Amino acid sequence: MSVAEAVQATCKASSSSSPGFVLQRKCACGGSAGFTGDCEECRRTKLLGKALKRKLAVNEPDDEHEREADRVAERVMRVTEPATSSSNATPAAASPVEGRVGGAGHVAAAPALVREALASPGQPPDASARAFLEPRLGRSLDDVRLLSPVLHPPSVRLFEDHTTFAFANPAAVKGPGGVVHGPRTTLTVLPRVAALIGAEGAIGGFTVLAEWRAEGVAPPKDRDFALGLGPVVVTPDTCSLPADGFDWAAAVQLAALGTALFPGDILAGPPVERVVGEFGDVVEVEIDGLGALEQRLA
Numbered sequence: 624m625s626v627a628e629a630v631q632a633t634c635k636a637s638s639s640s641s642p643g644f645v646l647q648r649k650c651a652c653g654g655s656a657g658f659t660g661d662c663e664e665c666r667r668t669k670l671l672g673k674a675l676k677r678k679l680a681v682n683e684p685d686d687e688h689e690r691e692a693d694r695v696a697e698r699v700m701r702v703t704e705p706a707t708s709s710s711n712a713t714p715a716a717a718s719p720v721e722g723r724v725g726g727a728g729h730v731a732a733a734p735a736l737v738r739e740a741l742a743s744p745g746q747p748p749d750a751s752a753r754a755f756l757e758p759r760l761g762r763s764l765d766d767v768r769l770l771s772p773v774l775h776p777p778s779v780r781l782f783e784d785h786t787t788f789a790f791a792n793p794a795a796v797k798g799p800g801g802v803v804h805g806p807r808t809t810l811t812v813l814p815r816v817a818a819l820i821g822a823e824g825a826i827g828g829f830t831v832l833a834e835w836r837a838e839g840v841a842p843p844k845d846r847d848f849a850l851g852l853g854p855v856v857v858t859p860d861t862c863s864l865p866a867d868g869f870d871w872a873a874a875v876q877l878a879a880l881g882t883a884l885f886p887g888d889i890l891a892g893p894p895v896e897r898v899v900g901e902f903g904d905v906v907e908v909e910i911d912g913l914g915a916l917e918q919r920l921a
Contacts, residue, residue, distance in 0.1 A: 745770045746799035746854055746917045769854040771798025772819060772830055779850065779889045781815070781834060785873040788890075791834070792847050799853040802921050806837040806848070807902075810920060813894035814908040816864060818871060819856055820888040824879055826871065828856035829864065831916045832891045833908045851908065851918045852889070862912045869893060 745768030748756070753764050779791040797803060803810070813834040821827020833851030837844075869892045878890055900906045902920045909915035 741770075743770055743798050744768070744800040744802075748854075749914060752855070752914070769799045771796055771801075771852045772828075772856045773852065773887045773889065774798065776819075776887045776889045777885045779891070780878055781891045782869070782874055783893055785870040785877065788874070788878065791850055791891075795848055795850045796852050797849050797918060798851075800917055800919070801849075801851065802919050803835055803849040803851075804921055805835060806840050806845075808840065809838040810900050810902075811836050811838065812851070812898045812900060812906055812908060812918070814896055814898070814910060815891040815894055816867075816869075816910060816913065817852065817889050817891040818875075820875075820884045820890070821886055824875070824884040826859055826875065826890075827886070828858045829862055829913060830854075830856045831908055831910050831913050832889065833906075833916055833918060834891070834894070835918075849918075851916050853916050854914050857913055864912065867893065867895065 748764050748767055748769060757764055774796055776793045776796065779793050779796075780788040781791050782788040813836065815832045815834060817830050817832035818826045819828050819830060830853060831851070833849075834846060835849040835851070836846045837848070839845075871890075871892070874890055874892070875884070878884060878888075895910065898906060898908070900920050905917055905919045907915050907917050
């Protein structure tokens with residue numbers, strides 16, 4: 624008998640009403656297996672002991688699943704409590720950037736970048752910002768400090784005109800009120816209007832960028848130590864930029880040529896002036912419509 628005849632015979636025998644031999648798969652537990660190779664009971668066991676829901680249904684508000692999700696979220700977001708002690712010693716203050724993730728003894732520390740941002744001095748909002756915000760918020764802004772909009776941006780491009788740019792050091796960014804540690808020589812600052820890239824490679828807002836340079840130091844280390852950024856980001860629809868003739872659309876197009884722009888990337892326009900600072904000075908860089916950025920030389 625040929626192989627084809629044998630297959631046809633087997634099929635006929637299994638489909639007929641007469642008794643015949645049919646191949647039946649078995650589960651590892653000895654039960655009858657389905658198409659997956661497991662019996663129904665083993666399949667349910669593999670699904671964490673819970674039967675499959677046959678239909679997609681919307682849960683009732685405040686059911687057991689919603690309460691469980693709330694409990695997990697609370698555990699993740701809970702701030703670490705100070706350690707208790709029976710002695711008279713004052714317990715160490717809890718870090719505002721640590722949270723419990725998996726219960727006692729399992730604490731996830733915030734990245735160093737977050738700690739660096741929170742440890743920076745910042746600067747208070749200016750009088751115009753306070754006059755605008757305090758009545759609307761219904762509270763004083765005495766304890767508010769403005770930090771860098773982006774502490775370590777993915778990239779920084781400094782344009783001299785819209786046809787050419789140079790990359791700068793993202794790790795050198797200092798926020799409002801930041802301390803600039805530069806070479807012990809004359810330092811100058813070049814204020815620039817900076818665009819922050821938002822979604823889909825478009826400009827999301829503008830802020831002040833202060834490019835610090837050290838006279839008498841050979842490039843590129845003469846400008847690699849500090850970039851001031853802040854104090855606020857003003858959206859394009861609400862700010863009025865200086866009429867310097869800089870083509871921001873062309874700058875974005877050039878920056879994105881052959882690559883991709885990501886949220887947080889910085890494109891800085893040409894310098895608008897040049898200011899000389901001395902060690903110990905507090906230098907204020909102000910651009911109309913974008914606020915004043917303070918930096919201290921040390």
